[in-house]
Amino acid sequence: MIQALQLSKVFPATKKAKEVRAVDGVSFECKPGEIYGLLGANGAGKTTTLRMLATILEPTGGTANVAGYDIVEEPEKVRANVGFLSTATALYGRLTAREMVEYFGRLYGADGVPLQKSVDALFEMLGMTDFQNQRCEKLSTGMKQKVSIARTLVHDPAVMIFDEPTVGLDVFAARTIVGFIRQCRDRGKTVIFSTHVMTEAEKLCDRIGMIHHGRLLAEGSLAELRARYRKQDLEDIFVEVAGDAQ
Helix, strand or coil: EEEEEEEEEECCCCCCCCCEEEEEEEEEEEECCCCEECCCCCCCCCHHHHHCCCCCCCCCCCEEEEECCCCCHHHHHHHCEEEEEEEECCCCCCCCCHHHHHHHHCCCCHHHHHHHHHHHHHHHCCHHHHHHCCCCCHHCHHHHHHHHHHHHHHHCCCCEEEEECCCCCCCCHHHHHHHHHHHHHHHHCCEEECCHHHHHHHCCCCEEEECCCCEEEEEEHHHHHHHHCCCCCCHHHHHHHHHHHH
């Protein structure tokens, strides 16, 4: 489970930029077997929120509980139970697909026969066996995404965090990611992902949180949001919610 409690992040002023309050008192819950979508425009605070949940960034205020651990007090335990995937995550080009996944498995403390069995099962599940010995720099975009997925899953985390995972991907690679997100939910994992694509949120999310200028302005299931705002189109709902906050 994920429980965010008044989570905030302020980037202090510098000589070249003013202070930025990227996330401002955000609170929400995401339960096992559920997909929670953070929906917002670019710069709304989605990525900063997810990076705090994954302990990549330390919050300025508030905290969160992820998989039973406090992100401020127990960051190492949080990281051991989280898989984080985004299109910005790079691969080591000179490693093969298998070497890449095994390397991350060892970072999480796996080794020997158990690691080999885990990697074999992932490669079979994701259809990666045919290119497992090819260098990452030689792989197609879709193949690279599968390597990133396998790397994210190798330690079988209870919580999956996806940061704009389909941005810049072709339709086939994007469908692979969307299908994978659904599989995570079906396997009982706690799933949260950020997106600015309304159709993705409509297709995938059990609940949606609308974030704008760092604040969570509305949340609920798609049906609840439609009933509350008396609109069917999610984009129309978001525009109304964000417009009211101006």
